[in-house]
Amino acid sequence: MKSAFTHRTGEQVQTxxxxxxxxxxxxxxxxxxxxxxxxxxxGVLLARAIHQKLQATRSDLQLVFGELDVGLYRDDLSxxxxxxMNPTMIPESLEDAVLILVDDVIQSGRTIxxxxxxxLDFGRPRRIQLAVLFDRGQRQLPIQPDYVGxxxxxxxxxxxxxxxxxAGSGLEVCLTQK
Numbered sequence: 001m002k003s004a005f006t007h008r009t010g011e012q013v014q015t016x017x018x019x020x021x022x023x024x025x026x027x028x029x030x031x032x033x034x035x036x037x038x039x040x041x042x043g044v045l046l047a048r049a050i051h052q053k054l055q056a057t058r059s060d061l062q063l064v065f066g067e068l069d070v071g072l073y074r075d076d077l078s079x080x081x082x083x084x085m086n087p088t089m090i091p092e093s094l095e096d097a098v099l100i101l102v103d104d105v106i107q108s109g110r111t112i113x114x115x116x117x118x119x120l121d122f123g124r125p126r127r128i129q130l131a132v133l134f135d136r137g138q139r140q141l142p143i144q145p146d147y148v149g150x151x152x153x154x155x156x157x158x159x160x161x162x163x164x165x166x167a168g169s170g171l172e173v174c175l176t177q178k
Contacts, residue, residue, distance in 0.1 A: 008150075010170035013133070013162075016149030017046070017171070020131055021053035023147050024100060025061075027129075035064040035097040035125070039115050040086035042162045043068075043103035046133050049171055050102060064097065066090040066122075073114035088118075095123035100147075104162040106132045109141035133173070134160050 008016075028034060036054070038047025044067045051065050069086045101115055112130060119125065131147035136154055154160070159176050 006175050008173040010172045013149075013171045013173055014049075016133060017049045018053055020133075020147045020149055021050050021057065024050070024131065025054065025058055027146075028098060031061070031098055033062040033064065033097065035066065035094055035099040037066040037068050037090065037094075037099060037101055037119070039101065039103040039111060040067060040069040040071075040088075042105075045162055045164060045171055046104050046131075047102035050100075050131065064092055064094075068101075068115055068118055070111060070114035070118050073117045075110060075114065090122045093123040094119065094125045096126045097123070099125040099128045100131050101128055102131045104132065105134045105136060105160050106130070106143070106145055107136040107138050109139045109143035112143045113141055133162065136160075 024034075034054070036047050036051050038044035047065065047067075051063060054061060054063055067087060067089045069088045071085050099119065101112065101119070103111060103115070106112060116128065119128065129146040130143070132145045133149040135145055135148045135151045137151065152160070154175070161174050161176050163172055163174070164170070
């Protein structure tokens with residue numbers, strides 16, 4: 001079965017990002033501080049886009065922005081003993097913060113489980129929520145996103161690739177096969 005999903009333009013992705021940011025703002029109207037942490041690598045791209053929209057919409061909101069690598073927290077290290085590591089940058093303690101964890105795609109839930117383990121090294125947030133651009137379903141763990149750009153059904157050999165546009169402004173999505 002061939003998937004109907006092939007591509008999302010920069011404009012379509014921006015509409016999804018705006019919708020997710022609006023939902024985050026609506027759910028956190030009374031908050032004065034939010035932490036937004038993107039999972040390396042593509043989750044960071046999405047987190048930056050959401051961060052920009054949140055800043056532009058609500059200037060009184062203190063936003064902590066971070067980048068998280070989960071390579072050493074994964075449960076499949078035995079099958080990949082030399083993971084590629086990317087920088088983790090969490091500028092301040094997440095103790096008692098409302099944290100929005102951001103990734104581009106959720107499927108099994110294993111990356112998010114690893115991220116939850118990693119986040120605890122930076123404090124114990126009051127609340128953790130999950131924002132993803134695409135939800136593929138097919139969970140292996142009971143983890144569900146709070147904010148979703150789009151739910152999609154793909155074949156196991158199909159993958160979503162999030163990339164920055166050439167001009168450096170905006171994001172675009174395409175589908176690739178293994």
